[in-house]
Amino acid sequence: MLEQIEGSQAVARAVGLSRPEVICAYPISPQTHIVEALSVAVKSGALEHCEFVNVESEFAALSVAIGASAAGARSYTATASQGLLYMIEAVYNAAGLGLPIVMTLANRAIGAPINIWNDHSDAMAVRDAGWIQLFAETNQDAADLHIYAFRLAEQLSVPVMVNMDGFILTHATERVDLPSQEQVDAFLPPYAPRTYLDPADPVSIGAMVGPEAFTEVRYLASLRQHEALSSIEQIDEEFGEVFGRRPCGFFSSYRMEDAEIVAVAMGSAVGTLKDAVDDMREQGVRVGALGLRTFRPFPADAIRSALSGSRSVLVFERAHSPGFGGQLSADIAATLRSVEPTVHSVVSGLGGRPVTRRSVASAIQASAKGELGLETFLDLDESLLKREVTELGTARRSSATGGAVAQIIESSGPQGAR
Amino acid sequence: MFQVRIHGRGGQGVVTAAEMLAMAAFFEGKYAQAFPSFGSERMGAPVVSFCRMDDREIRAREPITHPDALLVQDATLVHQSDIFAGIGPQTYVLINTGKTVAELGIAEATVILDPARLLQVPATELALEHVGRAVPNAALLGGFAAISGFVSLGSVEKAISHRFSGIVAEGNIRAARASFEFVNQEMAELSRGAANQTAGSTGGVNRA
Numbered sequence: 001m002l003e004q005i006e007g008s009q010a011v012a013r014a015v016g017l018s019r020p021e022v023i024c025a026y027p028i029s030p031q032t033h034i035v036e037a038l039s040v041a042v043k044s045g046a047l048e049h050c051e052f053v054n055v056e057s058e059f060a061a062l063s064v065a066i067g068a069s070a071a072g073a074r075s076y077t078a079t080a081s082q083g084l085l086y087m088i089e090a091v092y093n094a095a096g097l098g099l100p101i102v103m104t105l106a107n108r109a110i111g112a113p114i115n116i117w118n119d120h121s122d123a124m125a126v127r128d129a130g131w132i133q134l135f136a137e138t139n140q141d142a143a144d145l146h147i148y149a150f151r152l153a154e155q156l157s158v159p160v161m162v163n164m165d166g167f168i169l170t171h172a173t174e175r176v177d178l179p180s181q182e183q184v185d186a187f188l189p190p191y192a193p194r195t196y197l198d199p200a201d202p203v204s205i206g207a208m209v210g211p212e213a214f215t216e217v218r219y220l221a222s223l224r225q226h227e228a229l230s231s232i233e234q235i236d237e238e239f240g241e242v243f244g245r246r247p248c249g250f251f252s253s254y255r256m257e258d259a260e261i262v263a264v265a266m267g268s269a270v271g272t273l274k275d276a277v278d279d280m281r282e283q284g285v286r287v288g289a290l291g292l293r294t295f296r297p298f299p300a301d302a303i304r305s306a307l308s309g310s311r312s313v314l315v316f317e318r319a320h321s322p323g324f325g326g327q328l329s330a331d332i333a334a335t336l337r338s339v340e341p342t343v344h345s346v347v348s349g350l351g352g353r354p355v356t357r358r359s360v361a362s363a364i365q366a367s368a369k370g371e372l373g374l375e376t377f378l379d380l381d382e383s384l385l386k387r388e389v390t391e392l393g394t395a396r397r398s399s400a401t402g403g404a405v406a407q408i409i410e411s412s413g414p415q416g417a418r
Numbered sequence: 419m420f421q422v423r424i425h426g427r428g429g430q431g432v433v434t435a436a437e438m439l440a441m442a443a444f445f446e447g448k449y450a451q452a453f454p455s456f457g458s459e460r461m462g463a464p465v466v467s468f469c470r471m472d473d474r475e476i477r478a479r480e481p482i483t484h485p486d487a488l489l490v491q492d493a494t495l496v497h498q499s500d501i502f503a504g505i506g507p508q509t510y511v512l513i514n515t516g517k518t519v520a521e522l523g524i525a526e527a528t529v530i531l532d533p534a535r536l537l538q539v540p541a542t543e544l545a546l547e548h549v550g551r552a553v554p555n556a557a558l559l560g561g562f563a564a565i566s567g568f569v570s571l572g573s574v575e576k577a578i579s580h581r582f583s584g585i586v587a588e589g590n591i592r593a594a595r596a597s598f599e600f601v602n603q604e605m606a607e608l609s610r611g612a613a614n615q616t617a618g619s620t621g622g623v624n625r626a
Contacts (some may be wrong), residue, residue, distance in 0.1 A: 004444035006437075168479050172453040173437050175444060271477030 002177050003368040007139035007169040008033030010176040011104060011162075014049045014143040015368065017184040018102075020076040021191075022068035024053035026061045028083040029116050030166035031106035035078050037152045045154060058083040062090035062103070062414050069099040070205060072196030074150065077101065080166055081108035088129075095130030095221065097206050100153030100160070100191070102146065103131075107267065108166040108316070118166040120318035123295070124327045126161075133226055133296040135266040137252065139176050141293070144239070144247065147179070151188050151235055156228055161407075165268040179243055187242040187336045211353040216384050218350050220377050223389065225297040232294060250299035252291040255281060259288030262307055264332065265316040266292045273316065292328070300335040307336060350376035420568050421482045422469040425501045426491030426555070429461040434581065435489065435555035436467035439562070441577035442569040443471040451476045464499050471568065485509055487566055489558050491541070493522060502527045510565050512601070514541040514554045534608050537565055537601055544596045549589035560594030564601035571598045 003010075012034050015023075023042065025035035039054075041047035053068075055061045058079050065075040077086060084105060094101050107123055109115040123133060132152060136142035142164040149160035164170060197203065209217055233249065240246030254274045256262065262272045270291030280287045290306060307313050313336070315329035324330070346363050349355040359379050366372040422439060426432035433454040440450035448471050455466035468482045484504040493515035495501055505511065507530055515538045519525050528536055539561045543556035549556075556578050563571045571594065578590045 004441050004450060166452070172451060172479070173440050173474070174451045175449055230542050268479050271479060 001180075002175060003299040004173055005139075005176050005178075006033065006171065006173045007142055007164065007176075008117070008171065009037055010108075010143040010178060011141050011146055011164070011170075012037035012041065012147040015076055015102075015104075016041050017069060017179065017181055018076075018147050018188055019074065019190070020047075020050055020102075020150075021073035022051050022053065022065065022074070022075045023077065024055050024061045024064035025077050026055055026058050028058070029106075030108060030118075030170045031078045031080045031083070031104060034104055034106070038076075043199065051353070056261075058087040058283075062087040062094060062101075064095065065101045065103075066090060066094050068408065069094075069101050070097065070197045072191070072193045074144070074154075075099075075101050078100055078104035078106065080106040080274040081110050081116075081122045084126060085110065088126060091126050091131065093131045093206065094159045095218075096329050098157040098224075100157055102148070102149045102153055103159065103161050104146070105161050105163045106166040106170045107163050111144055116166075118168050118268075118318070120163070120328075121320075123161070123163050124319040124321070127265065127296060127327065130225070131296065132156075132158050132225070132294075134160065134162050135293055135295055136169060137172050137268060137270040137291050137293070138163065139164075139169055139172065141247075142169055143176055143178060144245075145293075146415070147184055147188060148235065148239055148247065150191075151239075151288070152190050152228065152231060155231055155235070158224055160359065163267065168268045177245075183242050184386055187239060213384065215347075215350045215353050215377060215379065216388075217379055218347075219282060219380060219385065220388060229294075229299055248291070248293055249306075250292070250294040250302050251306070252293065254289040254291070256288035256290065256306065258286050259309075260311045260384070261285065261287040261314065262290055262310045262312070263314045263316060264290045264292060264307075264328070265318075266295060267318065269316055274298075298331055298335070301365050303332060304335045307332070346372075346374045346378055347376065353379065419470060419472040419476070419478075420486045420566070421484070422471075422487045422489065422562070423485040423504075424467045424469070424489045424491065424558075425495055425499070426465055427461075427495070428463045428465050430465075430491045431553050432465040432491060432554035433467045435491070435559060438468040438556070438574070438581050439569065440471070440575040441580055442559070442563075443469075445573045445576050446569060448473060449476050451479075453479075455481065458460035464495055467580070468561075484589075487512070487561060487562060487568075490514060491554050491558060493517065496522055496524050496527070505508045505530060507532050508535070510535045510562075511537070512558060512561050512565055513538045514538040516543065516556055516607050527589045533610060534605070535565070537561070537604055537608075539597050541593070541597055544593045544600070545590075548593040548596065549586070553590075556590035557593040557597040560597035561601040564598045565605065571595065573615055 017036060023038050027035060039052050042050050042052040053064050055064055061077045065077045069075040105123055107118050107120050109117055109119045110121045136145050145162045149162050153160040236247045236249055239414050255277050265273050273289040277287050277289045315326060315332055317326040317328040318327055424432050424435050434495060436452035440452035443450035451470045453468055453550050462582055470476050487510040488505060490501060490513040493513055515522060517531060541557035542552050544557045545554050559574045563569055574594055575591045578594060579587045582590060
């Protein structure tokens with residue numbers, strides 16, 4: 001139903017429609033309105049079969065979400081800025097454990113100096129944690145993406161962070177078409193974890209993995225992120241069928257057909273880019289806009305083909321790495337590396353695995369023969385991976401213990417926790 | 419696109435005013451967007467809120483620098499902050515005050531305006547009379563409906579009812595109606611004055 005509603009309220013409603021079972025949060029601007037509204041919904045009984053856990057910090061908020069998700073409950077939390085940094089250890093753990101938690105990040109700058117306003121510094125601070133990161137352009141997007149995020153997270157056993165610009169979206173009222181419970185139920189089946197923590201049959205999760213398997217664990221994490229790209233295309237289609245509006249996919253394209261210049265952004269600035277494109281088109285400038293919705297996994301192939309015909313790419317980015325530059329433009333530049341020299345990434349030495357002279361030499365040799373890919377995991381144990389990769393292809397339902405990762409742990413000897 | 423900027427102080431319902439105005443436009447089938455000046459709002463501190471209304475999707479999200487209408491909920495602000503920034507000859511300005519432009523000392527700051535679009539309404543007095551509290555926002559929205567004609571008084575009343583209930587809603591609706599009447603009368607007087615001075619042009623303030 002069409003409503004004129006504040007972004008935070010719309011997100012709270014969308015989260016409620018997704019039937020979460022545990023919500024835990026610690027208030028921080030500009031996310032507060034969302035969890036306030038959800039706490040009211042739980043207290044009043046409007047949101048049934050859901051426990052709202054008041055916690056003492058953001059670290060506790062995500063830790064409770066991790067525990068709840070591992071126990072098989074659909075779990076949600078929200079934070080921003082310093083709050084995200086305070087929970088960052090748990091952010092990595094949620095991804096490493098493959099727990100399908102959904103978290104709103106109401107994007108806000110990070111101090112000092114203290115600043116409560118929007119930028120993407122917080123999202124960038126955790127871009128390498130292994131979460132899927134989606135960015136909302138409008139409050140319609142923000143509401144839709146939360147329902148979407150639960151589906152994506154549970155299908156892939158990966159936590160999903162929905163980024164919405166703090167204040168600019170969270171505190172703005174605008175027109176949002178909120179779906180019915182029937183529609184959401186048709187799109188998002190109940191969470192069915194393949195395994196979960198059970199007091200009657202206790203196991204430990206996230207136990208130690210040494211040099212002999214840590215690289216494979218990380219390789220699989222990357223594999224799942226890349227798999228998400230095809231899942232996103234499939235889920236987009238189903239979302240469109242149920243809700244009557246198809247999400248934009250990895251990114252939205254605006255007047256890109258013959259664009260010589262492309263403006264790129266993530267989040268609420270994309271609308272402004274479109275307005276500016278209209279202005280410049282009127283002056284005869286061949287310009288288009290690309291609004292990136294899916295930042296992690298990074299849809300490199302799609303971006304490359306979208307931007308390959310252009311002359312200039314202008315990345316309007318809301319974060320900056322001191323001493324280097326913008327992170328988003330660096331990612332985009334990396335996808336456009338078509339001129340000599342080609343840049344190769346060789347991932348090596350993770351979790352204590354030795355970087356050996358022999359392996360280094362073999363990578364150099366492969367490069368000399370033109371056989372080295374753009375990204376290579378050094379010394380990957382192919383036999384260990386083979387079975388897990390096959391399993392990932394067939395069994396996609398969620399696992400509280402992170403499915404394939406747990407299998408690797410179990411098959412790798414004494415570190416198996418059972 | 420019609421853009422409204424609202425100035426007031428924390429506690430006067432500045433943000434609520436923008437949201438109710440957006441709601442009124444929404445009830446008329448328009449696209450509307452309302453948002454506050456993002457800051458650490460405190461009781462009594464200057465607060466700004468914004469409302470955009472259009473017949474098509476609104477993609478802009480920046481603060482409104484060139485308003486089509488300016489609502490001033492607290493006349494003590496007129497010399498304290500740059501509230502008249504970005505106004506043009508066509509901007510409507512509605513100030514919550516019982517004083518005249520000369521008494522407020524804003525003749526110079528508003529010289530660019532069409533005189534027929536600069537109006538005052540004692541919204542706080544109307545609020546005290548009808549609501550029992552010094553909350554001028556609903557009354558100013560009633561006045562806005564009169565000056566701009568961009569949203570109807572009926573839609574403003576509907577928006578008030580959507581936001582408040584019971585006697586609070588009723589009181590605010592009465593205040594909005596009283597303000598609507600007051601401003602309409604004021605415009606009629608201005609229009610007569612203008613007609614007497616320069617036969618012909620009435621400044622184009624008449625709205626159905």
